[in-house]
Amino acid sequence: MPLIGELFISEVLKKTVYDHKGEELGRLHDMVVIRGTTLPLLDALIVEGTRDISDKRKKFYRVDFSSLSIFNKRIITSTLNREQLQGYDFAEDDLLAVRDVLDKQVVDINGAKVVRVNDIKIGGYQSHAVLFAIDVGIRGILRRLGLEKKGEELLKFFKASIPYNLIGWNYLQTINPRLKSISLTLTQQMLSKMHPADLAEIISSLSREEGANFFSNLDVESAAETLPELEPETQADIIASMDTKKIAMIIEEMSPDDAVDTLSDLHKSKIGEILDTLQRDDAENIRELLGHAEDTAGGLMTTEFLSYSPDTKVIEVIQSFKVDAKDVETIYYVYVVDDEVEDKLLGVISLKELLLSDPELKLSDCMNTNIKCLKPDDDEDTVAAMISKYNLVAIPVVDDEGIILGIVTADDIIDWILPPSARKKRKKI
DSSP states (O other), X not given: OOEEOOEEHHHHTTOEEEOTTSOEEEEEEEEEEETTOSSOEEEEEEEEOOOOTTOOSOOEEEEEGGGEEEESSSOEEESOOGGGOEEOOOOTTSEEIIIIITTOEEEETTTTEEEEOOEEEEEEETTEEEEEEEEOSHHHHHHHHTOHHHHHHHHHTTTOOOOOOEEEGGGEEEXXXXXXXXXXXXXXXXXXXXXXXXXXXXXXXXXXXXXHHHHHTSOHHHHHHHGGGSOHHHHHHHHHHSOHHHHHHHHHHSOHHHHHHHHTTSOHHHHHHHHTTSOHHHHHHHHHHHTSOTTBHHHHOBSOOEEEOTTOBHHHHHHHHHHHGGGOSOOSEEEEEETTTTTEEEEXXXXXXXXXXXXXXXXXXXXXXXXXXXXXXXXXXXXHHHHHHTTOSEEEEEOTTOBEEEEEEHHHXXXXXXXXXXXXXXXXX
């Protein structure tokens, strides 16, 4: 077991590695990391050997961690001598701390942001050397430039200090495919707990390839919630990079209005390809919604809402609510429709009114018949004005015969109400 203290990689890179007699073996060039462990283990050092003047080629050697006797930022020694060194050829399969981690982008799950690895902290743990954390702050940059102490001294005059900005490995998700092997066991659980808007922000701050790779690691449910949060160009890039079957699974998980928003920015051939993969009912529903202009009530509405016949008792609605509500994204009102004239809207009752009503009353006895409605061709100004004027959280969309086609919720129109700088950018087609 070598003597190891806590250190940063930048403090030992290029340092001379000695044998047990004090003879130079070479200079530390990189470190081989063992894959698949929660805290990545340091397996070996890669040492750049000393060269003769006549030898122009660089030679690298592998020094196993088990052969180290002292490993700290002041001195690095091995029990091996020069004759015992094993040559090292750089391989893509090996995971190297400097080549594959340092200066790379990773996702800080706790902070919901993308950060750059400025340095890596190493320490001893249960007879092993492990990578404890990454340094993503200014201190890491100054340390690599050899200016950390000077920076501290300078800030002392202002009674300030350089903040430490370390992130433990258990709060990280790697982005580059090469680093997948050191992804942590709880990563998927942690990702699924993040807000879709945070996931979208992370994806948007990555390159096209990295963003697509990050998105592909989300489970279907998280992906379905995150995709609508992305800007159209990013959505299109991601969808283009994914298997149609996987995208169809994600689209099926989305609410109809979000699915339509997402698909409407794609090429017609791609839309057809995806719709052909969906279940028939879902595909027909989306095709119908795609027929409406995007900036109209028809283009904004969702076809997911709860409706019952006027003879349904309040208690029956409440009892069946847990089952009926499973596939509906948002529920603010229950709509009452005519049994004989399919889906003709007769009345509406809010959830609060429903819960406070006599359980034995029929919906026809407690519903509101003064219904505020939209037509499918009403523009966004009209939708926003109606929702604002009547303080509604959702408003039904009906055709000329009064048949309910869908509802527009307040969050569907929020982008229109917000000032332009705060709106999501959406391409018009």
